[in-house]
Amino acid sequence: MADFLTFMTSLSPNLYLPGQGTIAPLLAAAETAEAAKPEESIIVAGVLLSLVVIYLASKIGGEICTRINLxxxxxxxxxxxxxxxxxxKLLIFPESGVDGSESVIISVLQKTTGLEPAAAIATFEAQSEVITIFAELGVIILLFEIGLExxxxxxxxYGPQAAVVAVVGVVAPFTAGTVGLITxxxxxxxxxxxxxxxxxxTSIGITAKVLAEIGQLSSKEGQIIIGAAVLDDILGIIVLAVVASLVKTGEVEVTNILVLIVSAGAFLVGVILLGRFLSPYYVSFVKELKTRGPLLISALVIAFILSYIGAAIHLEAILGAFAAGLxxxxxxxxxxxxxxxxxxxDVFVPVFFVVVGAKTNLGVLNPxxxxxREGLIIAAFLIVVAIIGKVVAGYSVxxxxxxxRLGIGIGMIPRGEVGLVFAGVGAASGALSDALQAAIIMMVIxxxxxxxxxxxxxxxxxVTTPEVVGSTKD
Structure with missing residues (x-):
């Protein structure tokens, strides 16, 4: 568009368009819009720098924690x-309430690639979106790996025990937190x-990763925790849907709740039953393939398809990935x-955990x-309820x-990215005051x-069950 207007201006600088005036202002606006468009190569450069920061942060932090037995x-x-x-501020995101001007990576891009200030914001948003997608892929692959293990x-x-832990782990903190805040x-x-x-x-990703690292994923406690966390996700989605509906309309839409419950149950049970029936055919199909990486690629295709279905029916994509792994x-x-x-x-999972930490704003801790200050007091209450509520759930086995039982309760404690979703939805809906939002974020942290x-x-x-993560299954 800008090239066309430039050509027309070269023919007649004072060219007049009916209803628009002369062509010069249009040319200036077009050139401004063109300058504000981010270049693909610069976006890629920003993503590469972000990944460098992520992997260095992951490895340095992981090495330090390993050496001090964490x-x-x-x-x-x-x-x-x-x-x-x-x-x-090496790795920041628009949802944190900051813009590209505060990003160190954007500053580096401006100095090294000639990135125009007008295009900085668009580049920042595009780069952040790509990293966020990488993080989502990371948690999907993590849950697929956990399902395999x-x-x-x-x-x-341990299904019945996991169900009881999940229900108690939802009802206890929800009731105590709501009633306590009101009274x-x-x-x-x-x-x-x-x-x-x-x-x-409950952040199944964080707990599952820790359990795998310390070799407890296949123990009784690990299996109860994972099962309860999966059910917790389903119940959490339902609770979020109910509360979001309440905020928007002032009434709960029973039909939507029933649809979510039926979809969740049908999805998980259906995937497991259908998978057991089709798995022999899958193995035979993989054995017939001659190209490179048939097992891994076909498995990821299945994991991504089930993740898509999980997201499409308004469940979490990670549940589909976990079911595929199972x-x-x-x-x-x-x-x-x-x-x-x-x-x-190893490539994608660190992106997820580093991004969760990068989006955590410790500024809410400043008294x-x-x-x-009000948020600090409310946060102290929420933190106590958050911990006790899940520990009580562990003792319900x-x-x-x-x-x-204490280990099971502790395994259900981390809210992680799941809690941040609740805080984000609440802030976007206008339901939360600044103090209450700060308190929730502190609880999540x-x-x-x-x-x-x-x-x-x-x-x-x-542990009582001497199984080892990654052992061959019967």
């Missing part, structure tokens, strides 16, 4: 906080319900597939800001002897960081 995943999170919006038979075996802090009903809903979440983990190719997935996970070292502390002794 889970490496905690190093990913801490490394993300340090390079993120709270400290160095999990025993479907054990999950079914003790005189918070309005809808914001209190929203904050109570944020307490129900099904393929029951085939004779489990060990070989797990070995091939590990390098892929010098007046609006944070029945029918099992010699099981570490503390529960996310406190769970990994506590899990390692609780499981420092050998």
């Amino acid at each position: 889970p490496p995943v905690l190093g990913d999170l801490v490394g993300g906080v340090i390079v993120g919006v709270s400290v160095f 999990s025993e479907l038979k054990e999950l079914i075996k 003790l802090f005189h918070v309005a009903t809808i914001p209190a319900i929203f904050a109570g809903a944020a307490l129900t979440a 099904v393929l983990g029951e085939t004779e190719k489990q060990q070989e597939l797990e070995e091939q997935v590990v390098p892929v996970a 010098a800001v007046p609006s944070n 029945f029918g099992q002897t010699e099981v570490k 503390l529960t996310t960081f406190v769970a990994p070292p506590l899990l390692r502390l609780v499981f420092r002794e050998p």
Whole structure:
């Protein structure tokens, strides 16, 4: 467009367009718009710099935590906080309330690639979107890997216990948080319900990664935690849908809730049953393929398709990936597939955890800001409820002897990215005050960081089930 207007101007600088005036202002506007468009090569350069920052933060943080006997995943999170919006601003995102002018990477791009200031914001947003997608891929691959390592038979075996833990882990903190905010802090009903809903979440990604690192994923406790966390995700989605509906309309749409419940149950049960029926054909098909990487590529195709279906029916994509891992983990190719997935996970999974840390704004902890003081008091209450509510859920396990109930409860504590979703939706809907939003974010931060070292502390002794993560399945 700008080239055409320039050509027309060269023919007649004072060319007049009916209803538009002379062509010169149009040319200036077109040139401004053209300059504001980000170049693909510069976006790629920004993504590459972001990945360099992410991998360095992950490796340095992981190495430090490993050497002081802490889970490496905690190093990913801490490394993300340090390079993120709270400290160095090397890796920041628009949803953190900052723009491209505060991004160190954008500044580097402007100095080294000739990035125009007019295009900086668009480049920043595009680069952030790509990294966010990488992070989403990371958690999908993580849950696929966890599904491969999990025993479907054990999950079914401990299904009733996991269901009880999940229900108690949702009901206890939700009820205590909502009632406490209304009675003790005189918070309005809808914001209190929203904050109570944020307490129900469980970050399966963080807990599963820690359990895998310390070799407890296949234990009784690990299987109960994973099963409960999966159910927690489903219940959390339903709770979020109910609360979001309440905020928007003032009434709960029962039809939508029923659709979510039926979709979740049908999806999980259907995938497992259909997968068991089709898995022999899958193995035969893979054996017939002659090209490079048939097992890994075909498995990822299945994982991505199920993740898409999970997202399309308004469930979490990670549930589809986890279900795919469970099904393929029951085939004779489990060990070989797990070995091939590990390098892929090493590339994408750190992006997820570092991004979670980078998006965490520790500025809400500053008591010098007046609006944070009320939030600090409410946060202390929410943190106590968040921890006790999940620990109580761990002690609700029945029918099992010699099981570490405290470990199960601690495994359900981290809210992670799931809690941040609740906080984000609440902020976008206008249901949360600044103080309440700050309190929820603080609760998410503390529960996310406190769970990994506590899990390692609780499981420092050998567990009752001597299974090893990554062992060949029968």
